[in-house]
Amino acid sequence: MSGKLRVTIWNEYRHEANEANTRIRELYPEGIHRTIAGSLEGSCEVRTATLDEPEHGLGQAVLNETDVLIWWGHVAHHEVADDIVNRVHERVLNGMGLIVLHSGHYSKIFKKLMGTSCSLRYRAVGEKERLWVVSPGHPIAEGIEDYFELQQEEMYGEFFDVPQPDEVVFVSWFEGGEVFRSGCCYNRGQGKLFYFRPGHETYPTYHNDNVQRVLNNAVRWAAPPNRPAPKYGKRLPALEPIKPRG
Amino acid sequence: MSGKLRVTIWNEYRHEANEANTRIRELYPEGIHRTIAGSLEGSCEVRTATLDEPEHGLGQAVLNETDVLIWWGHVAHHEVADDIVNRVHERVLNGMGLIVLHSGHYSKIFKKLMGTSCSLRYRAVGEKERLWVVSPGHPIAEGIEDYFELQQEEMYGEFFDVPQPDEVVFVSWFEGGEVFRSGCCYNRGQGKLFYFRPGHETYPTYHNDNVQRVLNNAVRWAAPPNRPAPKYGKRLPALEPIKPRG
Amino acid sequence: MSGKLRVTIWNEYRHEANEANTRIRELYPEGIHRTIAGSLEGSCEVRTATLDEPEHGLGQAVLNETDVLIWWGHVAHHEVADDIVNRVHERVLNGMGLIVLHSGHYSKIFKKLMGTSCSLRYRAVGEKERLWVVSPGHPIAEGIEDYFELQQEEMYGEFFDVPQPDEVVFVSWFEGGEVFRSGCCYNRGQGKLFYFRPGHETYPTYHNDNVQRVLNNAVRWAAPPNRPAPKYGKRLPALEPIKPRG
Amino acid sequence: MSGKLRVTIWNEYRHEANEANTRIRELYPEGIHRTIAGSLEGSCEVRTATLDEPEHGLGQAVLNETDVLIWWGHVAHHEVADDIVNRVHERVLNGMGLIVLHSGHYSKIFKKLMGTSCSLRYRAVGEKERLWVVSPGHPIAEGIEDYFELQQEEMYGEFFDVPQPDEVVFVSWFEGGEVFRSGCCYNRGQGKLFYFRPGHETYPTYHNDNVQRVLNNAVRWAAPPNRPAPKYGKRLPALEPIKPRG
Numbered sequence: 016m017s018g019k020l021r022v023t024i025w026n027e028y029r030h031e032a033n034e035a036n037t038r039i040r041e042l043y044p045e046g047i048h049r050t051i052a053g054s055l056e057g058s059c060e061v062r063t064a065t066l067d068e069p070e071h072g073l074g075q076a077v078l079n080e081t082d083v084l085i086w087w088g089h090v091a092h093h094e095v096a097d098d099i100v101n102r103v104h105e106r107v108l109n110g111m112g113l114i115v116l117h118s119g120h121y122s123k124i125f126k127k128l129m130g131t132s133c134s135l136r137y138r139a140v141g142e143k144e145r146l147w148v149v150s151p152g153h154p155i156a157e158g159i160e161d162y163f164e165l166q167q168e169e170m171y172g173e174f175f176d177v178p179q180p181d182e183v184v185f186v187s188w189f190e191g192g193e194v195f196r197s198g199c200c201y202n203r204g205q206g207k208l209f210y211f212r213p214g215h216e217t218y219p220t221y222h223n224d225n226v227q228r229v230l231n232n233a234v235r236w237a238a239p240p241n242r243p244a245p246k247y248g249k250r251l252p253a254l255e256p257i258k259p260r261g
Numbered sequence: 262m263s264g265k266l267r268v269t270i271w272n273e274y275r276h277e278a279n280e281a282n283t284r285i286r287e288l289y290p291e292g293i294h295r296t297i298a299g300s301l302e303g304s305c306e307v308r309t310a311t312l313d314e315p316e317h318g319l320g321q322a323v324l325n326e327t328d329v330l331i332w333w334g335h336v337a338h339h340e341v342a343d344d345i346v347n348r349v350h351e352r353v354l355n356g357m358g359l360i361v362l363h364s365g366h367y368s369k370i371f372k373k374l375m376g377t378s379c380s381l382r383y384r385a386v387g388e389k390e391r392l393w394v395v396s397p398g399h400p401i402a403e404g405i406e407d408y409f410e411l412q413q414e415e416m417y418g419e420f421f422d423v424p425q426p427d428e429v430v431f432v433s434w435f436e437g438g439e440v441f442r443s444g445c446c447y448n449r450g451q452g453k454l455f456y457f458r459p460g461h462e463t464y465p466t467y468h469n470d471n472v473q474r475v476l477n478n479a480v481r482w483a484a485p486p487n488r489p490a491p492k493y494g495k496r497l498p499a500l501e502p503i504k505p506r507g
Numbered sequence: 508m509s510g511k512l513r514v515t516i517w518n519e520y521r522h523e524a525n526e527a528n529t530r531i532r533e534l535y536p537e538g539i540h541r542t543i544a545g546s547l548e549g550s551c552e553v554r555t556a557t558l559d560e561p562e563h564g565l566g567q568a569v570l571n572e573t574d575v576l577i578w579w580g581h582v583a584h585h586e587v588a589d590d591i592v593n594r595v596h597e598r599v600l601n602g603m604g605l606i607v608l609h610s611g612h613y614s615k616i617f618k619k620l621m622g623t624s625c626s627l628r629y630r631a632v633g634e635k636e637r638l639w640v641v642s643p644g645h646p647i648a649e650g651i652e653d654y655f656e657l658q659q660e661e662m663y664g665e666f667f668d669v670p671q672p673d674e675v676v677f678v679s680w681f682e683g684g685e686v687f688r689s690g691c692c693y694n695r696g697q698g699k700l701f702y703f704r705p706g707h708e709t710y711p712t713y714h715n716d717n718v719q720r721v722l723n724n725a726v727r728w729a730a731p732p733n734r735p736a737p738k739y740g741k742r743l744p745a746l747e748p749i750k751p752r753g
Numbered sequence: 754m755s756g757k758l759r760v761t762i763w764n765e766y767r768h769e770a771n772e773a774n775t776r777i778r779e780l781y782p783e784g785i786h787r788t789i790a791g792s793l794e795g796s797c798e799v800r801t802a803t804l805d806e807p808e809h810g811l812g813q814a815v816l817n818e819t820d821v822l823i824w825w826g827h828v829a830h831h832e833v834a835d836d837i838v839n840r841v842h843e844r845v846l847n848g849m850g851l852i853v854l855h856s857g858h859y860s861k862i863f864k865k866l867m868g869t870s871c872s873l874r875y876r877a878v879g880e881k882e883r884l885w886v887v888s889p890g891h892p893i894a895e896g897i898e899d900y901f902e903l904q905q906e907e908m909y910g911e912f913f914d915v916p917q918p919d920e921v922v923f924v925s926w927f928e929g930g931e932v933f934r935s936g937c938c939y940n941r942g943q944g945k946l947f948y949f950r951p952g953h954e955t956y957p958t959y960h961n962d963n964v965q966r967v968l969n970n971a972v973r974w975a976a977p978p979n980r981p982a983p984k985y986g987k988r989l990p991a992l993e994p995i996k997p998r999g
Contacts, residue, residue, distance in 0.1 A: 397696075397732065398697040398698060398699055399694075399732070400732065402732065402734065403732050403734055404733060406735075427673070427674065428694075448644050451643045452644060486644050486646065486649050487650060488649055488650060489652075490643075491640070500637070501682075
C-alpha cells in the first residue's frame with residue numbers, strides 16, 4: 016500500500032440535520048462524519064458520504080477508490096438501497112475494509128455480512144462504560160491502556176447475536192450490570208471488518224481521544240491486502256495428472 | 262433432549278427425478294434424500310422434504326418439529342422461495358441444527374448464513390479425494406480413522422470464500438492437486454451449522470460408510486441446545502443502580 | 508461412550524483441612540471436592556483425589572480410567588510433582604477431558620497446556636459477579652438463563668493472559684468495574700479443556716445451582732472422543748505414487 | 754513502530770557446519786540463517802544468532818533489541834538451554850514476534866508456547882508441495898498467487914498436534930497424498946507467532962521467491978504492538994464503589 020489510505024466515512028446524517036435535536040447539533044454541528052473525518056485527516060485521505068446524496072454518496076467510482084469505509088447509521092437503515100448495499104458487499108469481499116459503528120449493528124450491510132439477526136439488549140440513560148482490552152497484542156489496541164472509560168454512553172448488552180468474532184479486542188463493562196463484546200474483528204472474503212460499539216449520537220463519544228485512537232488503528236488494520244482476487248467460481252483443469260477411473 | 266432427534270432431509274430432487282440421468286438413478290433410485298434417510302433411521306426420527314412439494318415440504322409446522330435439517334441442492338437453488346429461506350434462517354438462529362451438503366454451498370440459505378460469496382474452484386472428472394481429520398477430538402470425527410478416501414468425487418478447491426470456520430474437522434486432498442476445508446463448523450445464533458463437502462450426484466458417496474458415519478455424528482453434534490431464546494432485541498432496565506449524569 | 512462418564516475430582520484440599528479456616532470449613536466441611544462430587548454423582552461415576560495422597564491420588568491406573576478430570580488448586584501448585592503433571596498432560600492430549608476451576612488458572616497443568624503466564628487481575632472482597640452467556644447454543648450453557656449471579660465472589664479481571672479460546676461461553680461483570688472471560692473452551696490434542704472462573708474457597712459458589720449445572724454440562728461436553736489416537740510422530744510411506752526428482 | 758524492524762534470525766547451524774553434508778553446504782554455504790538474512794536485509798535491521806555462540810547468541814540485551822525472532826532448529830533442540838528458552842518465552846509474552854520454521858515445530862520454545870506435542874507425520878523423499886492460500890485477505894499472503902509450488906520438499910502431514918490456530922493462511926497439498934496446515938498464526942500474551950512449514954535443509958526452499966516473500970510479510974505482521982504490558986498479576990483496588998456483603 017503506497018501513499019495514504021483512502022477512507023470514506025458514511026453517515027446517515029439525519030439526527031444532526033434535524034434542528035429539533037439541539038443537544039446532538041451542539042455535539043456534532045457538521046455531523047458525526049465530519050467529527051470522525053477531523054480525527055483521521057492527519058494520516059489518511061478522507062472523504063465523506065451521506066444517505067441523502069445521490070446513490071447515498073457511494074457511487075461505484077467512490078467505492079473503487081476507497082480502501083476503508085466507515086459506517087454510521089441508526090434510524091434510516093431501511094432507506095439504504097439494496098443495490099448500494101450489494102455494491103458495498105462486493106467491494107468488501109474484494110478487499111475493501113469496513114468499520115461499522117454503534118447502531119450500525121442493524122444496518123443492511125452489517126446484517127448481510129454477519130448472516131445473523133445482529134440483535135442485542137440496549138438502554139440509553141447515559142451510564143458509564145468501561146472498555147477493557149482483551150487482546151493486548153492486537154494492532155487495534157495500540158496506544159490504549161488496560162482500559163478506557165466513557166462517562167456517558169448507551170448500553171448494549173449480551174447476547175449480541177453475531178458470529179463468533181475471529182478476534183475480540185475490547186469487552187465493555189456497563190454501570191447498569193451488563194457486558195458486551197465491543198470490538199469485534201472479522202474476515203469476509205478478502206476484506207477485513209471491525210465492529211466498534213460506542214457512539215450514540217447524544218454523547219460526545221467521537222470527540223474522545225481513545226475512541227479516535229481506536230478508529231485510527233482500525234483503519235490501518237482494515238487496509239486492503241495488496242493482491243489480486245482469487246480465481247474461484249471457475250471450473251479449472253487439474254494441476255496434476257489424474258488416473259481415469261471409469 | 263429426550264427421545265430421538267428429529268431430522269428432516271431436504272433434497273432438490275431434480276437430477277434423480279429425470280429419467281435421462283441413468284447413472285444417477287442407478288446410484289440413488291429413490292433420490293439422495295432416501296439414501297441418507299436410510300443411514301439415519303436407526304438412530305433418528307427421519308422425514309424428508311423436496312423442492313417440488315408445497316412450501317418445498319418445509320411448512321412452519323415441519324420446521325418447528327425439526328431438530329436438525331440436512332440440505333442438498335444443486336441446479337435449482339434459485340427456485341427456492343425467499344420466504345421459505347427466511348423461515349429456515351429464523352429456525353437456525355433459534356437453535357435448529359443445519360447440515361449443508363456439497364453443492365449446497367451455493368444454496369440461498371447457506372449464502373445467507375455465511376454472508377460471503379461461498380465461491381470455490383471445481384472440476385468433475387471423478388478423481389480421488391482423501392479427507393484428513395484435522396480435529397481428532399471433535400465429535401464429528403468419532404469413529405473415523407486418520408483419513409478416509411472416496412475413489413471418485415468432484416473436486417472443490419480453495420480459496421473457499423466462507424468466513425473462517427469456528428472449527429475445521431476435515432481437510433481434503435485431491436488427486437488433481439487441490440486442497441479444501443471439507444468439514445466446517447459454525448455457530449449462528451443458537452444454531453449449529455456443519456458444511457460437509459463430498460456428495461456429487463454422479464458418484465456413490467452417500468453409500469460410503471465413512472460418509473454415513475460423519476452424517477450421523479454431525480446430526481448429534483448439531484442438536485439444538487435445551488434452553489429458551491435469549492431476551493435480546495429489547496430495551497431493558499438496569500440490573501444495578503445508575504448514577505445520574507445529567 | 509457407553510455407560511456413565513467416569514469423573515475424577517482433584518482438590519488441593521489444604522484450606523478446608525486447616526482447622527483455623529472456620530468459614531471455609533463451614534462451607535465445605537468435607538472439602539470442595541466432596542461438594543462438587545455430590546452434584547455429579549447422579550449422572551456420573553465419580554471419584555476424588557487430593558494432593559496429599561500418594562501420587563496425589565492420580566496414579567496411572569486412575570487416570571486411565573478417568574474420562575474427565577476436574578482440578579481445583581490454590582496455595583500449593585508448586586507441590587504438585589512434575590511427573591504427575593506430565594502424566595495428566597499426556598492423558599489430555601490422548602482425549603481425557605479437563606475442567607480447571609478458579610485459582611487453578613495458576614496450576615502447573617493449566618499453564619503447561621496454555622503456554623502463557625495465565626496471569627490476571629484479582630481482588631477478594633466478596634463483591635457481586637454476574638455471568639452472561641455469550642454463546643447460547645453451546646452445550647455448556649444448557650439450562651442457564653441469559654445470565655446468573657453470584658452474590659459474593661473473588662474478582663478476576665482482564666487481561667487474562669491465555670490463548671484466545673476456541674469458544675467463550677461466559678463473560679463476567681464485576682461490581683467493582685471489571686470484566687472477565689469466565690467460561691473458556693479449548694481443544695488440546697484429542698482432549699477438551701474448559702476453564703470455569705468462579706469458586707473462591709471462602710464463598711458458597713459450589714453450592715450454587717447454576718454453577719452445578721455448568722459443571723454437569725461441562726463434564727458431558729468434555730467427554731473423550733470415541734476413536735484411537737492419530738498415528739503421528741512417525742515417518743510414513745507415501746499414499747500416492749511419487750515422481751522421482753533427483 | 755518508528756524505523757526499521759529489528760529481526761534476529763536464530764539457526765541451530767549444525768547441518769551446514771558439517772563438511773560431510775555436501776549438498777546442504779552447496780545450498781546454504783553460510784548457513785540457512787545467512788540466506789534468510791539476505792532476503793530481509795533490504796527492509797529490516799537483521800542480525801543472526803546460532804546455537805554454539807555463548808547463550809546461543811540470545812543474551813538478554815539481544816532479545817530486548819529484537820522485534821521479531823526467526824527460529825530454525827532440527828537435530829539439537831535438546832541442546833538449547835532451558836533458561837534461554839524461558840527468556841525467549843517471556844519476551845514473546847511481552848510482545849516480541851516469533852516465526853518458527855519447519856522442523857522448529859519440535860523446538861522447546863514452540864512446544865512451550867503451544868502446550869501440545871506438536872507431533873506430525875513426515876517423509877523426506879523430495880516430493881512436490883503446493884501451498885494454497887486459504888486466507889487471501891491476510892497480510893502474510895500479500896503478493897502470493899492463489900498457490901505456489903515447491904518442487905522438492907519434505908512432507909509433513911496431518912494430524913498436526915497444535916492448538917487450533919487463530920488464523921490459517923496456507924494449507925499444503927503433497928504429491929504423496931497428505932495435507933498440512935502450513936501457515937499458522939497464533940497470539941500468545943502480547944506476542945504474535947507464525948509457524949511456517951517449508952524449509953528442509955536439503956532443498957533450496959529459502960532461495961524461493963515466494964518463501965522469501967512470505968517471510969518478509971510475516972516479519973511485518975509479527976511486529977510488536979506499541980503499548981506497555983498489561984498490569985495483570987496484581988491485587989487491585991475496585992474501580993467502582995462496592996456494597997459490603999458481610
